[in-house]
Amino acid sequence: MDALSITEKNGANYILYELAGAITTYTSAELQEKAFEQIKRTNLVFDLSDVEEIDSVGVGLVMATFNDAEDAGRKLYLMNPSPAVRQAIEDTGFYNIFHFIHSVTEMI
Secondary structure, X not given: OOOEXXXXXXXXXXXXXXXXXXXXXXXXXXXXXXXXXXXOOOEEEEEEEEEEEEOHHHHXXXXXXXXXXXXXXXXXXXXXXXXXXXXXXXXXXXXXXXXXXXXXXXXX
């Protein structure tokens, strides 16, 4: 079973989660808990550059966090998605709805 490393960093109007490893059925519970709690309070940035694997549960988590952000008047930013993440999100057909950035300085 793969692992997911989550490093949390606070910014002026966001929380950055640097994610590394796999976002799957087996690893996503902690990220889900953190994201769903924080998105009510502030914007979130998921740094996905070191995510090697993401399954349908992981993609569902990203989509649900995006929807919760919109409902709360917040934004979820996806920063530097790895090729695996990019492909998984493209496969959903919803790629164009997400806010992609290369650096936290690009946040609106």
